Amino acid sequence: MTAISKRTFLKFAAAGAAAVPASPLLAADAKAEPKTHWDTETDVLVIGYGGAGGAAAITAHDAGAKVLVIEKMKDGGGNTRASGGGFIIPKNADEAYQYLEKTFLFADNEMDGALVRTFCERAVKLPEFFKRIAPASKLRVTGHANYPYLPFAENITKYRVGGHQPGGIELFKVLRTAVETDRKIPVWLGSPAKELIREGNTVVGALVEHDGKLVRVRARRGVILACGGYEYDPQSLQNFAQGTKILGLGNPGNTGDGLRMAASMGARLWHMTSYSCPLGIKDPGCKAAVFVTMMTPNYIMVNQDGKRFCNEAGVDFHGFIYAVNPLNGVEHKYPAIPCYIVMDEAGRLAGRPTHFKYGYAAGIEGYHWSEDSSAEIKSGVVKKADTLEELAKLIHVPADALKAQVAKWNADIRAGRDTEFGRKIKKTGKSAFIGTDVPTLSAPLSEKGPYYAIEAYPALLNTQGGPKRDVKARVMDVFDRPVPRLYVAGELGSIWGSIYQGSSNVCEALVYGQIAGESAAGEKPLS
Numbered sequence: 460m461t462a463i464s465k466r467t468f469l470k471f472a473a474a475g476a477a478a479v480p481a482s483p484l485l486a487a488d489a490k491a492e493p494k495t496h497w498d499t500e501t502d503v504l505v506i507g508y509g510g511a512g513g514a515a516a517i518t519a520h521d522a523g524a525k526v527l528v529i530e531k532m533k534d535g536g537g538n539t540r541a542s543g544g545g546f547i548i549p550k551n552a553d554e555a556y557q558y559l560e561k562t563f564l565f566a567d568n569e570m571d572g573a574l575v576r577t578f579c580e581r582a583v584k585l586p587e588f589f590k591r592i593a594p595a596s597k598l599r600v601t602g603h604a605n606y607p608y609l610p611f612a613e614n615i616t617k618y619r620v621g622g623h624q625p626g627g628i629e630l631f632k633v634l635r636t637a638v639e640t641d642r643k644i645p646v647w648l649g650s651p652a653k654e655l656i657r658e659g660n661t662v663v664g665a666l667v668e669h670d671g672k673l674v675r676v677r678a679r680r681g682v683i684l685a686c687g688g689y690e691y692d693p694q695s696l697q698n699f700a701q702g703t704k705i706l707g708l709g710n711p712g713n714t715g716d717g718l719r720m721a722a723s724m725g726a727r728l729w730h731m732t733s734y735s736c737p738l739g740i741k742d743p744g745c746k747a748a749v750f751v752t753m754m755t756p757n758y759i760m761v762n763q764d765g766k767r768f769c770n771e772a773g774v775d776f777h778g779f780i781y782a783v784n785p786l787n788g789v790e791h792k793y794p795a796i797p798c799y800i801v802m803d804e805a806g807r808l809a810g811r812p813t814h815f816k817y818g819y820a821a822g823i824e825g826y827h828w829s830e831d832s833s834a835e836i837k838s839g840v841v842k843k844a845d846t847l848e849e850l851a852k853l854i855h856v857p858a859d860a861l862k863a864q865v866a867k868w869n870a871d872i873r874a875g876r877d878t879e880f881g882r883k884i885k886k887t888g889k890s891a892f893i894g895t896d897v898p899t900l901s902a903p904l905s906e907k908g909p910y911y912a913i914e915a916y917p918a919l920l921n922t923q924g925g926p927k928r929d930v931k932a933r934v935m936d937v938f939d940r941p942v943p944r945l946y947v948a949g950e951l952g953s954i955w956g957s958i959y960q961g962s963s964n965v966c967e968a969l970v971y972g973q974i975a976g977e978s979a980a981g982e983k984p985l986s
């Protein structure tokens with residue numbers, strides 16, 4: 460969120476307000492003004508128009524509240540629209556809980572059992588939500604549990620809304636129709652919330668930039684923060700992730716505004732260093748990175764020393780960041796940020812190394828990676844060389860190390876076992892994401908060029924950090940007391956930790972969006 464300029468602030472202060480912006484600096488001055496002036500009023504103000512905001516708006520409206528949705532970008536959808544749109548629907552809430560609680564143990568993240576249990580109970584009922592808001596919509600199976608060895612994994616099935624377009628686009632279409640067409644809920648696009656407005660410690664509205672002006676929106680029942688994570692906020696990336704070399708795959712409007720607004724009310728922030736983060740490729744001309752999805756066994760990944768650093772096909776893609784982020788304390792660098800995908804001709808011809816429809820670049824900006832990567836070779840995003848020595852020069856890694864690494868990989872795979880990282884030869888078990896499987900996971904690279912290399916970076920699907928909530932989606936303060944009339948839903952302050960079950964973020968946005976909408980609508984209106 461950009462800071463409010465002095466001129467804008469003076470304009471605000473001149474209009475006067477007894478209800479004050481939550482920032483202490485502004486509050487001190489604004490308090491001097493006795494008169495309260497509001498530009499507009501609603502019952503429930505929803506900040507952010509993605510999956511959580513859409514579900515919250517629908518539910519608050521259906522509970523009888525007057526709702527206003529504000530969205531920072533010129534179009535709605537957020538990460539939800541750029542996503543695969545996958546959500547889990549467990550068969551049984553109790554068994555799903557027993558499966559999901561184990562995922563917190565992997566990284567020893569804080570788990571709030573009541574939040575996870577509520578999630579499970581409401582996730583089971585998602586088909587009813589879709590039936591209510593879009594009776595004609597059809598749900599389609601897209602995958603299964605990411606951790607099939609955990610107890611009750613068979614309970615987890617992933618779905619998406621059917622249709623010809625990517626899952627996120629189809630999902631947001633359903634939400635948008637329910638919000639704008641069926642319920643006529645007003646949506647202000649291109650209208651970022653700048654600050655919360657409070658009376659004492661109660662949130663009573665927000666300061667919103669709308670049509671080039673700062674307007675004060677009063678929320679008689681409550682304000683819902685549904686404004687996503689900090690994927691594109693350099694300051695947060697430097698403080699809570701591994702710095703600004705981490706790219707984003709989703710909506711560029713997710714710049715941590717909700718963190719700041721919640722913090723201004725004394726919220727307790729949690730899961731700040733948890734993310735869902737595969738690899739991405741920078742492509743000039745796109746705001747977002749392009750999502751790496753390897754559809755060939757004929758590749759390895761190496762760091763800047765020309766060495767492999769992980770089981771490339773075994774890392775759950777949501778957690779790839781944890782494979783590349785170690786900081787070398789001797790050399791003082793991240794040796795695998797960036798890292799390099801190295802493949803042979805068979806690898807190139809097996810299909811594009813990126814997801815062709817998911818992500819902001821492919822789904823919203825319309826970037827299409829060429830099927831055989833020929834366009835990207837031409838643009839220089841994919842480096843091509845006849846020998847490994849030449850390839851090493853192009854990507855600035857030691858040639859001897861790269862040649863030795865490829866020789867080791869080839870010898871291992873020909874002998875039937877990756878002795879370095881245990882990458883499997885064949886895929887086994889049910890698919891976690893149908894459509895992104897290859898039956899053979901590992902193959903030796905050709906002894907003959909050409910070879911190809913692509914620079915790759917960790918690239919965020921989403922961050923999980925933000926204000927902690929309770930089962931009513933109320934924002935909790937640093938002493939775990941609810942901040943009056945402030946709610947939160949979605950990936951902002953997600954209930955999930957660092958290693959999580961895929962398709963649980965969209966599900967969470969829909970589940971806690973509904974809960975936030977119900978809770979805010981249930982508040983007694985301010986007089």
Ligand SMILES: Cc1cc2nc3c(=O)[nH]c(=O)nc-3n(C[C@H](O)[C@H](O)[C@H](O)COP(=O)(O)OP(=O)(O)OC[C@H]3O[C@@H](n4cnc5c(N)ncnc54)[C@H](O)[C@@H]3O)c2cc1C
Nearest residue numbers: 507509511537538539543545652709712949950962964965
């Ligand atoms: C490529 C990709 C694929 C993914 N696939 C899946 C998947 O299949 N399943 C899954 O579970 N998860 C997936 N995810 C993650 C998932 O999409 C998100 O975590 C989830 O959609 C978040 O929903 P949300 O409503 O909380 O946030 P968003 O959908 O991001 O909505 C937040 C909105 O708030 C707006 N906003 C920000 N600041 C302000 C402000 N100051 N004022 C007003 N508006 C503001 C933003 O512009 C945005 O539109 C994927 C993510 C990506 C990028």
